[in-house]
Amino acid sequence: MLVTEQDALRQEIKAWGDMYGRDRTALIPILQEIQRKHARISEYAMQIVADMLDIHPVEVYGVVSFYSFLDHKPKGRFVIRLCRTISCDMHDKDRVARQLQNDLGIRFGETTPDGRFTLEWANCIGMCDQGPALLVNDHVFTRVTPDKVHDILEGCRRAMGVHAQEQMQEQLV
Numbered sequence: 001m002l003v004t005e006q007d008a009l010r011q012e013i014k015a016w017g018d019m020y021g022r023d024r025t026a027l028i029p030i031l032q033e034i035q036r037k038h039a040r041i042s043e044y045a046m047q048i049v050a051d052m053l054d055i056h057p058v059e060v061y062g063v064v065s066f067y068s069f070l071d072h073k074p075k076g077r078f079v080i081r082l083c084r085t086i087s088c089d090m091h092d093k094d095r096v097a098r099q100l101q102n103d104l105g106i107r108f109g110e111t112t113p114d115g116r117f118t119l120e121w122a123n124c125i126g127m128c129d130q131g132p133a134l135l136v137n138d139h140v141f142t143r144v145t146p147d148k149v150h151d152i153l154e155g156c157r158r159a160m161g162v163h164a165q166e167q168m169q170e171q172l173v
């Protein structure tokens, strides 16, 4: 990580400290902000948070490791979390899981080599009467079928295509 990136990260974390406070109760909200913005929580970020909240880095690491929605490993641009709890399980979540794995060419817990998609399991996300349910980042999809998996992934790919085109246009201006 470049020095300027480290400075930027430090400034961001300080701003979240101003927002959430600088004691233990701020730990999870700050970690969630880092995760949302950077898709992972680096060791450097954990160190800054520990210094700012005046707690031991091991404590920060312990929290990051404990909560599955916080992660120190890099994740894809789209994190897909399929619910595996009982209602979704009874509504054929296995077929959806197989389709996701086949379409993406990865297994659960993995990220595609191009860094676009990460596939994970989730526990109940509160959509039990409309299962199988999955999350793509913060967006919920219900009554997912193998066909719908294809549409969801196409939507993600299109969104990335549009984004990439916008970036190219900005560079050309």
Ligand code: FES
Pocket (backbone or CB within 6 Å): 083, 084, 085, 086, 087, 088, 089, 123, 124, 125, 126, 127, 128, 129, 131, 133
């Ligand atoms: S069991 Fe899947 S959303 Fe509740």
